[in-house]
Amino acid sequence: MEVKADMVGIVNKMLVKVGDKVEENQQVAAVESMKMVVKVPAPVSGTVKEVKIGEGDFVQEGDVLIVIE
């Protein structure tokens, strides 16, 4: 399952790495935009398969941040 950016902004925190186990709703990243830090929750429980974006990267709405299996 792909976790996508909710809105355009800069990735302010990437809290997981490949192989990490995550629970549903656990915060996996944060995107800073419009002077707000928007938390990105995991939509499902599972294992992080891919991290596509690093801290400081610019993302558009809909860009894939991580992939959970």
Add this chain to the structure above:
Amino acid sequence: MNDAELKQKIAEIKTGGAEKYHARIKEQGKMFVRDRLDYIVDEGTFVEDGLFARHLDDGLPADAVVTGIGKVDGRPVAFVGNDMTVKAGTWGVRTIEKIMRTQEKALQLKIPIVYFIDSAGARLDEQFQTFLDRRHAGKIFYNIGVSSGVIPQISAIFGPSPAGSAYLPALTDMIIMVDKNTSVYIGSPRMAAMVTGEQVSMEDMGGARMHCAESGLGDMLVPDDKAALEAVKDYLSYFPQSYLGQPPALEPNAPIEGREIDEIVPEDQSEAFDMYELIDRIIDEGSFFEFKELYARELITGLARMNGRVVGILANQSMVKGGVLFPNSADKGAHFMQLCNAFNIPLLFLTDVSGFMLGAQVERQAIIRRGAKMLSALFNCTVPRISVIVRKAYGAGYVAMSGASSQSDACIALRQGKPAIMGPEAAINAMYLRRINEIEDERERMKFTMQKRAEYLRNIQVWGPANELFIDMVVPGDQLRDELINRFELYSEGRKPEDKLVDRRNVVIRG
């Protein structure tokens, strides 16, 4: 024919279509249209018209639609319900006349009308008697357009609502959709494959969840028929019978207990918090009826009661997209405000917004044109309006959330309120960029920036604006509910439903 035979005949018509079609709807988890009516209408109050429509034809009992007026919680409501077991609920010659007569009666009596939609659309083999005349199908849509804002118009879509008939619910105030069973589309997936080559499933094309979360056509997603009927009943309880009445008040209820507002709202403007928790602290327990819960979630809209009295709430949700206003949230806000204003429901704004979204993407999605729609809807609201600056209220966001300059009855604030044209980072950048760049030492530069930001932040606290009377009151969090109850009661004095802001034919909204 004697009475016994007449009763027999009535019972026969009321069974609807053939057994196999009843079996099919049952398989899909759907109720028979008459069972839906029995479920929602007060027992023994339903007055049906046109039961005998086309009883002389073969296989067209009531011409596939049940129409009449019954009471819901003691108040009369008109109903139009398609019968899926008769010719797939299609519109034939008398179906259309029955629907129109019900609409005209509802408008004349000034009572709400509810559509139970479950129909394959126009009956093609009868199209030459149903499509072109002044009293043919198009007048059904015309009647809804003309009744808009006069009486509440609600659609519960239990099955398909394809092609032209998709515009029937779209013209009503409120659309409830049943997960997995509702499908609304201009052309079916089969037609799309034929005409454009697109391959898409029914659910992706026009399913309930898609419409409630993405297109915004659906205002509420429910799991089954019973939940849809309960939702209709619940929704009606917040509305007067027509624009001439006041929304019915209920017995007051205390709010749910929990953390205090002062604790819920963080000082730090960039920290997200759950606005639902704040709403819970000020409304009567169990009174929240959310509108478009799954769509543009950065702006919460819903009906609620405070001390038993109905209020419409618009609130920025910083947990979703930072609570920023997007093109979709602007549309959502405009729709909700017009709905409340039409039926004398006062509006409460809970503001925590850094403005309208910026960037190439939203400009292409017409953030300005669609944002203007929200502003226009707001400016033309004549119901009591109170704006509470919960935290951030920057730029056009302050105006769109009914700040003082939008002529609210009152603009009050919590102590965490920060109304300004923009946030500290952007403002300092705009005002001091050259000076900041001239400072060579990095630490000095940082120090200067931070100092200026802190200064700015102090200036945009509520105390300055309150000192200048821009803000009417700064309210302790635990007194907010009482303050709002008192103010709403006060501002309803001397207001009449027929009050107009100015004389004119209509507002011009950019499309």
